[in-house]
Structure formats: structure tokens, C-alpha cells
Amino acid sequence: MNYALTEKYLQERKDYVISAVSLYHPITVIRGENAFLFDTEGKKYIDFTSGIGVTSLGHANPELIDAAVEQLRKLWHISIMNLNYPSYVELAKKISEVSPGKEKKRVAFWNSGSEAIDNAIKVARQATGRHVIVAFENAFHGRGTYGPALAATGKYMPYKESMEPFSQGVELLPYPYCYRCPFRHEYPECGLACLDYMKKWFTHARYPPNRIAAFLMEMIQGEGGFVVPPKEYVKELKSFLESNGILLIDDEVQAGFARTGKMWAVEHFDVEPDIMAFAKAVANGLPLSGIAVRESIAEKVHLGSLGGTFGGNPVSCAVGLKVLEIMKRDNLPARAEMLGRIIRKRLEEMYEKYEIIGDVRGLGIMQAIEIVKDRKTKEPDEDITKKIINTARERGLLLLIAGLYSNVIRLHPPLTIEEDVLKRGLDILDESIKEALKKK
Template identity: 65%
Template sequence: MKGVSLAHPITIVKGRNALLYDINGKEYVDFTSGIGVTSLGHANPELVKTVTEQLEKLWHTCFMVTNYPSCAELAEKLAKIAPGVSEKQVLFQNSGSEAVDNAIKIARQVTGRYYIVSYENSFHGRGAYGFALSATGKWKPYKVGFDPLPPGVELIPYPYCYRCPFKQEYPGCGLACLDYVKKWFINTRVPLERTAGFLIEVVQGEGGYVVAPLDYVRELKKFLEENNVLLIDDEVQAGWGRTGKLWAIENFGVEPDIMTTAKAIANGLPLSAVVGRKELMEKTHPGSFGGTYGGNPVSCAAALKVIEVMQRDRLPERAVELGEMVRKRLNELYEKYEIVGDVRGLGVMQAIELVKDRKTKEPASSETSKVIDKARDKGLLLLKAGLYHNVIRLHPPLTIEKEILEKGLDLLEESLKEVLKV
């Protein structure tokens, strides 16, 4: 089907930690992790064992039909490790989009308020054709031809300091984008007393690894709390250790009211969750949430093992260490090649934004595609991101061997050099 794009026209048959092998036996260093999913590596032996054991015991009963241990244990665990101090409860779904849809449903139902405020240049999903797509702040390709989308979701500018929509410089701007929300947006577009929640990725994933300033997130939380508006934190891409903390929002010292998680939660088996403050979750209407497959026993067993390994092997701390290695190399690329306009990220979630000219910041979109294609030929898989498809984002597994990480970074530089013919 033409509507589905393919980043790399190759067929992968096997994987081992950070390496993938195609049908011809060619080896690739994987800096995609299936879009930030296989954080514990491909064919992780501990996960293979856990999943096999669970398959032999129980595949499915449906969490709306009976209880089963892996689901209950995982809900308890997630409630415990979620950011902040409040008591939490959990709703399981299958994908990130469904988690976001349900987070919005919860926010609307329990507050009795209509509006959700989301961000330009965000991505919250497309699968469920619901609120997640409404809340996504990029028109092409995600929203093309799908109107009308569910109403009541309004977008505001993200604090994307490299391309500030207000043409200001951080920190001298005094958070002009938040000022706009407080003084203009809520008076002209969306009244706070009718707003259920603000939905934010504190590090935008598909948007190109844009990290919100620390004071922006803290000020936003304060403002929402003062006005009884919920903070909904989308951790689908940035969660699970990638930013150096288990949850990206922990880097900001802020507790969300509701959080969504998916992707790396079960290292590739379909699973997502909404984790909300118990006080809110207890107010939901009986029977108004659910789904046949959410919280599948096999996915839940895998997720329990993911949590055990993350904590035992201190993978968030490893993400800091790996991130420092990556950042050093990306900074060197910035020093050597004019095309690298910005280097940014948190932990091992690092990216470069390519531009034709550092002053005008004209996006180098076609060069970005060429670098990614060249890298694949050389045995490195990369992913694009960003509004203008000019960001190369790195998503290595958190278990990647350091030599393999360096090899991948060498291949990235070689590819850049060859495309630029320098």
C-alpha cells in the first residue's frame, strides 16, 4: 500500500542486540531500534526465555474477562515506578496512539471539560484515528485527507528554541511562548475553565528530538496546577531510560497527572499504558474503558522482565554514559561540517539537524535523505525526523556495546563526508 512508507528497502531476518542481518547476510548497526522500541536489544535472551515460558502458560483471556498475574503485577509495578509521589493506577492498551486517545478520554471524562491543548510539531499517533491524530502537530503526511478529526484539540507553539516561532533567543526571551499562552491564547482561543489538560512530549520525538527548556516545563506545570488543568505527559518515545532517567519528565522534576507509555515497554511486543493519579482514575465511569487485547499476558510478562533488567543493569545511567559518547562525536561533526546546524538531545536520545546555511537555517532535507541512504549502504540504519525531514535522530538500544556504538558513529561521519564530498 502506497500510504505506508518504508525507511529502508531491505529485508531483515535476524537480530542480535544492536546488530541486524538482512536476507543476504549483510550486517547493519541498528540506530533505529524499530523507532525506539528494542531498547534491550534484538532477541534479548532473557526476554526470549520469559516470553517462551509465558506462551507455554497463557496467551489470552482478556483483562475485561478475568484477572491474570502478569497484568496485575505489571500494573502494580508501573504504578510504583511512575514519576512523582502520588498513588497511581494503570490502564493497558496496545499502541501509543491508543494510550494517548485514552489519556485524553480520561482527562475529559473526569474533569467534565472539553478542550485539550497540544503542541505544534508534536506527534501523538495516528493508528486509532482519534484524539491522538487531532493532537498531532504536523499536517503532512499524518493528517492529509482525514478531516474532520475529533474536535476540541487546539495546538500551541512548542518551545523549539532553534526555530523559535517568536524569533527570540532562549533564555533572554523570558519564555515568550509560554507568555503567549498565558496572556493571549487562553483569552482568545481556549478558556482555561473549559480545558481538561495540556498534552506534551517534554522531548519531542518525531518532531526531531527537541528538548523543552527546564524552566518551561516547570512553569507550565505551575500554571496548570494553579488553574486545575491536567498535565498529560506523552512518554511513548522518550520514556524507558532513553533520556538518562526512567521517564523523560523526571529530568524536569515535575509530576504529571497522567502519563502515556508504549514502544520500549515490552521491547517490541504490542503493549501500551496510561498511568494516572489514582484520584483521577477512580473517577472514571465503570465500563467506559477497555479493549480486547490490551494488557496481553505475554506482553505484560515481557514488560515485567524489561523493568527488572532496566533496574538491575541501571540502563538509564548507561544511557547517560552512552549519550556522552554520542554527544561528543556529534559536537565534533558540528565543528567540522557547516551542514550540521544543531546538535541536541537528552541522554542517548541525541540528534543533528542539517541545514543548507547556518544563518538562514534552510533545512537540508534532501541531503539528510542522502546521508541516511549512504549510511545504510555502509551498514548503519538511521531514522529521519523533524518538521522538514532534516533531522537525523539516533535510537541505539541501551544495551549496545560501546565498540558497536563507536562503529555506528564512524559510519555516520563517513556517510556525511561522502555526501558532502569533503
């Protein structure tokens, strides 16, 4: 392969693609094979990005290709609002069966995570007759639409800058991000001061509980930097919501589908969501998203208020069925948990070696390190974070950045990654930190 091709595509991107679509890694990828990606020069990379937590069953998975091709040959679009077709209905049934909670769920599909969140909010507002949605700072719920998903996203730049006014009726509260507690407390000595703030101050000063339709929450913040809330927080929040007729919308777009070591992140907290939104890994990268709603809530939503021409494409749904079959057959939640333990151990060893690692955290295979200038002040170090990621790429490992201060390195390998490839990737991360520190 040749350099000219790489340059050509990068130049054409500069010339023709709107520059607001950012590019983190300046390489042009033409092929994938499970946990590997290959660029135009034939260079091989270990992929710890999975297309931002999407290709959980690896690139070019042969079973998924067969499922897609079989459906492509039969039917690839008719629109579910016009005519019925099997793959949509069968996937709705399967998702309903595996979704968390005792009550039967009803399901509908769209294409992106942002659409799923906007529609989850439509359902919550119709079902409760209330309008306020409470979400969290440092959260990400989507920039693909201009509705409440964007309003509920808790990072201003680049997602919200110069885009006011946002969809109304969305309020943000501090997330229990204990490493950077906005109240400067330490967990558990804090006694969940942030929850206390919400129950007392917020409900008196901003919105009384009887005006709130739903809380929208990621059970582990993804773009926010793999922040895991204390279990106690989620349980207490849920009991407050229940006693006030407020719904819980669980955003499983990034963390769902086995990534945390359980099928759904919410299962780590022993609470049942009322509405769950999913996307990303559901069809391993073909566009598909959806919501699973408790039947008693779904029944309150009026006919024709949900839909869209493309939502629940027949090919995406056929692949989604195969994804669920493989996840169950190969017990991928357990594999995510096992691989996550390997990653966690290595990251903790790196924490012992490198002072710039301020925090190691995550659930299942979703593990991250937060990079700081000083462990005491916790001042974020975006520069060295970038250096580590760029060095890793030069050495053949693709990583993702995250966090409010762009100083978190989050690991999103496929759940099908071979153990030796995972370990090689972790070695490269370790070497890259060492190398980046030399360049400092």
C-alpha cells in the same frame, strides 16, 4: 544468501501491501542480535533505529525470549475485561511503583501508543468535566487511531492531509522549539515569550483556562526531531496548569523507559504529571502500551469506559515485567546517560567539522543533528539528510529521519549496545556525512 530473495520480498511488498505504509530503508531484514540486524543477503547492519525507539534491550534478547516462551506455554490470551490474570496485575503494580510523582498511580494497558494517548484524553475529560485538550505544534501522538491522538499531532503531511475532520476539542500551540522559535526570539533572552503568548493571548482569544481539561506534552519531542524544551518552560507551564485545575498528560511513548538517562523524561524537569502514557520500549517490541494515572483522578473514571479485547496481552505483560527487572538490575538509565555522553561528544565534533549541521541536541541516548543549507538562515536540507542516511545504510548503519522538515537525523540505538559498536556506528555517520557532501 541471495539477491533474488531481497528483490522478491520488496516486489511482493509493492504488489500486496498498501503503498501508504511507507518504507524508508529498501532492505528486508530477517534476523536481529542485540544492536545488529541482518538482511536476506546476510549483510550486517548496526541498528541505530531500535524499531523506532522500541527494542531498548536489543534484538533477540535471550532473557526476554525466555520470559515470553514461559508465558506463551501457559496462557496467551483471555482478555482482562473478562478474566483476571497475574502478568497484567503484576506489571500494573510495578509501573505504578516506578512512575513519577508522589501519589499512587493506577494503570491500564492497550497495544499501541496512539491508543494510550486517546485513553489518557478520555480520562482527563471524564475527571475534569472539561473538554479542551491543548497539545503542541511539531508533536507526534499517533496515527494508529483516528481520535484525539491524531488531532493532537502537529505535522500535517503525511499524517493529517486529506483526513479532516479531526476529533474535536484539540488545540495546538507552538512548542518551545528554541532553534526554530516561531516568535524569532533567542532563549533565554526571550523570557519565555511563547508561554506568555499562551497565558495571555490564547486564554483570551481561544479558550479560557476553566474550559481546558489537559495539556498533552512530549517532554522531548520524538518524531519532531528530539527537541528539548527549557526546564523553566515546563516548570512554569505546570504551575500555570495547577493554578487553573488543568491536568498534565505526559507522553512518554518514545522518551520513556530510560532512553533520556532517567526512567521518565519528565524527571528532567522536576514536575509531576497527572497522567502518563507509555508504549514502545515497555515490552521491547511486543505490542503493549498503557497509562499511569494519579489515583484521585483515576477514581473519577466510570466503570467500563476503558478497555479493549487485546490490551495488556499476557505475553506482552510478562515480557514487560522482565524489561523492568533488567532496567533496574543493569541500571539502564545510567547506561543511557553514559552512552548519550559518548554520542553527544562525537556529534559536537561533527558540528565543528560540517557546516551543514545546524544544531546538536537531545537527552540521554536520544541525540540528534538537524541538517541545514546554511547555519544563518537555518534553511532545512532534506536532500542531503536523505543522502547521509542512504550512504550510512550502504556502509552498514541504519538511521532514522525526523523533524517537521524531514531534516533531522535522530539516533535511537538500543541501551544495551556495546560501546565499540556504538563508536563504529558514529564513525560510519561521520564518514557518511563526508561522502554525502562529496555527492552534493
